[in-house]
Amino acid sequence: MTRLPTVVMLHAYPLSAAMWDKQARALEDAGMRVLKPDLPGFGGQDGHMTSLQDTAQALLETFPEEPLALVGLSMGGYLALELLAQAPGRFDRVVLADTTLRADSPEKQADRLAQAERVLREGSGFLVEAARDEHAPATFEQVKPMIELASRSGIAGALRAMAERQDQRHTLEALKVPLLVVVGANDQLTPVDRAQEIAAAGRGQLMVLPEAAHLSNMDQPEAFNTALLEFLKS
DSSP states (O other), rough: OOOOEEEEOOOOTTTTTGGGGGHHHHHHHHTTEEEOOOOTTTTTOSSOOHHHHHHHHHHTTTOOSSOOOEEEEEEHHHHHHHHHHHOOOEEEEEEESSOSSSOHHHHHHHHHHHHHHHHHHHOOOHHHHHHHSOOOOOHHHHHHHHHHSOOOHHHHHHHHHHOOOOOOHHHHHHHOOEEEEEEEOSSSSSSSHHHHHHHHHHHHHEEETTTTOHHHHHSSSSHHHHHHHHHOOO
């Protein structure tokens, strides 16, 4: 009998592990164990991220020693790549969704750092309004309370950590386990060409979900779950 994996799911910015609720139920119904941590400053957690490297190191200390399946979307994908850079032997299959292997451009870095300062001054209201414009109404209604629950320091810390991250092409080129790359066909933040780049570097399978944007797991949960289950059970 094929061993069903324990699955680590890493959430997007500026949300929480609740974004994975529909996926976690589907995986648990299939007999898998799911670990979906709230990152520092999100989902009611204390503290804030100082760097992706430090956050990955801290997470590794909490994971069971068995080989794990690793799933990350957007910022969760950046963190997943950092985990693979630090401890590739801990993971036996990987799913990267709506993310990129590239570091931020100088312009994007400056924008993130400016947003970090703004959120410390003003709170997250402007991020909620931006999310209203970015997401389908049904998805926005789900993410709004997650953004509002995030702390100012948590949001600012995540923005700074993302701005400082490194290009991870070499990590993917060294990957020795199966890779699934998922992207919404309408993702404007990390579009399909960025997903193709990841799949090519990691010699992975690419799945483009129609009628989904940057939060493809929330925009099209049934299609996302089908792809995820098929990959993790294979």
